[in-house]
Amino acid sequence: KEAYKKGLPLNDSLLKVSNRRIIEAYYLMGSIYKEELNNNKKAVSTFEELNTRYPKNKYRLNIYYTMYRIYLAEKKQEKADEYKEKILSEFPDSEFALLIKNPNYAEEANARQSEAEAYYNTVYTAYRSDDLQRSLELSEEGMRKFSKSDLAPQFEFIHAMSYGKLKGVDSLEYALKMLTARHPKAEVSALASDILISIKKQKNPEMFSPPDQRINGVDTFNVNFDAEHFFIAIIPDDPKLANAFKSNIDAFNT
Numbered sequence: 589k590e591a592y593k594k595g596l597p598l599n600d601s602l603l604k605v606s607n608r609r610i611i612e613a614y615y616l617m618g619s620i621y622k623e624e625l626n627n628n629k630k631a632v633s634t635f636e637e638l639n640t641r642y643p644k645n646k647y648r649l650n651i652y653y654t655m656y657r658i659y660l661a662e663k664k665q666e667k668a669d670e671y672k673e674k675i676l677s678e679f680p681d682s683e684f685a686l687l688i689k690n691p692n693y694a695e696e697a698n699a700r701q702s703e704a705e706a707y708y709n710t711v712y713t714a715y716r717s718d719d720l721q722r723s724l725e726l727s728e729e730g731m732r733k734f735s736k737s738d739l740a741p742q743f744e745f746i747h748a749m750s751y752g753k754l755k756g757v758d759s760l761e762y763a764l765k766m767l768t769a770r771h772p773k774a775e776v777s778a779l780a781s782d783i784l785i786s787i788k789k790q791k792n793p794e795m796f797s798p799p800d801q802r803i804n805g806v807d808t809f810n811v812n813f814d815a816e817h818f819f820i821a822i823i824p825d826d827p828k829l830a831n832a833f834k835s836n837i838d839a840f841n842t
Contacts, residue, residue, distance in 0.1 A: 607642065609834075612827050614638035615647045618654075628658050649675065653684040704730075704737040715746050724750040741767065741774035748780070761787050 618634035659668035715723035727747035752760020
């Protein structure tokens with residue numbers, strides 16, 4: 589019995605992990621049917637089964653839009669309208685909803701992105717040239733004008749750096765803290781956090797001094813290779829990377 593029970597999700601936390609793996613597998617399978625095998629029938633049945641088993645899964649919006657596009661292509665207007673309504677009612681502010689409401693949305697979004705990129709290049713050039721007052725003013729305008737753009741955190745970062753260099757380290761610290769609070773997942777926030785640590789070290793060197801080296805007379809750790817061990821990995825939340833990683837781990841264990 590024990591051999592068959594080993595690895596089964598017998599508690600809530602293991603069950604959650606198991607469910608996540610099933611959701612990932614279904615979504616990946618449906619995507620392969622749709623994008624690589626051009627088998628819309630299998631893709632639809634896979635996605636429908638996923639949504640039936642896990643109605644709140646994180647891929648729900650993507651699946652709705654994929655189903656909407658499939659039924660439009662197959663000229664099944666009634667089914668297409670069904671998924672269109674799901675998107676508009678459950679995810680009214682999503683990119684897919686905007687695309688459905690405005691067929692030119694993608695083209696207009698690309699134009700706005702190009703405008704933001706061109707403006708950012710101007711701001712960045714001013715900053716790199718140490719024209720700090722100009723980069724401060726331009727980045728502030730960029731923050732207002734392109735607040736919805738993916739480049740918004742970059743504009744704010746240059747604004748914080750320009751402001752800090754002009755006003756001093758306390759102003760820099762405050763501006764970077766605001767940046768990391770507003771955009772915690774932005775790429776520049778990691779750099780801002782590094783700078784904040786450097787500022788903290790500069791202000792409080794005693795906090796970062798090495799602890800007293802004490803010699804422990806007895807080694808309290810023993811290696812027992814026959815005992816159960818746990819392996820923890822922190823990996824990106826990307827199915828392509830995560831699934832390959834898990835497959836390699838599984839192959840290694842086998």
